Amino acid sequence: MEYLTFALGKGRLANKTLKMLEQIGIFCEEMKDRDSRKLLFVNEELKLRFFLSKGPDVPTYVEYGAADIGVVGKDTVMEEGRKLYEVLDLGFGKCRMCVCGPGSAKEVLQHKDLIRVATKYPNIARDYFFNKKHQTVEIIKLNGSIELAPIVGLADVIVDIVETGSTLRENGLEVLEEVCPLSARMVVNQISMKMEHERIMKIINDLRELMGKDLRKPKASFTQGGNHEDH
């Protein structure tokens, strides 16, 4: 039997994913050693391999087949635009991709002026403004702390992830438009899906069944988190 390799985006998403996989009998003891500097973890018995990478690299590993399965935020799937199958919404890491800015920017958005948009997600921003809103904007790529951009005058608005909204509130900004909802997704390499169809479908079906059970639980016990470290 060949190894089935999982690529997980580092951070909160990975911890939640590992917990979820453990509940369907997919686990790796080796990974629990927090002091380890190892990058690739193996479960010989189940013929499984796991590695953690930066979120945006997960779709790359999966497209090239270095990983058969990946778990990453929908934001990353959209931004990277890699050739892969998105097979499952894992239902956690829920947040929203939004256009945000000071309240005063609402009007410039409506007038469709040539505004500046700062973002860590230039492809998502471009698709939203150019293809959906038919508005020409200047997109400025940043790598983090995006909320700074409208405060210091780099951009009129930002396209960024909003989970609780507290970063916006604390910086005097607000959601102006919603681009799309986000959550953790399972993605699969297109060839692996054919070659390892049975094993991969079993994982997908087991996860679906597990999520069905979770959804039937009383609401208070169904906790959800963000996927910040992933983007």
Ligand code: PRP
């Ligand atoms: C993300 C995102 C927002 C913030 C939203 O940033 O880019 O800044 O979280 O979360 P909230 O609505 O719960 O406040 P992250 O913490 O990943 O850091 P970054 O700014 O460096 O991307």
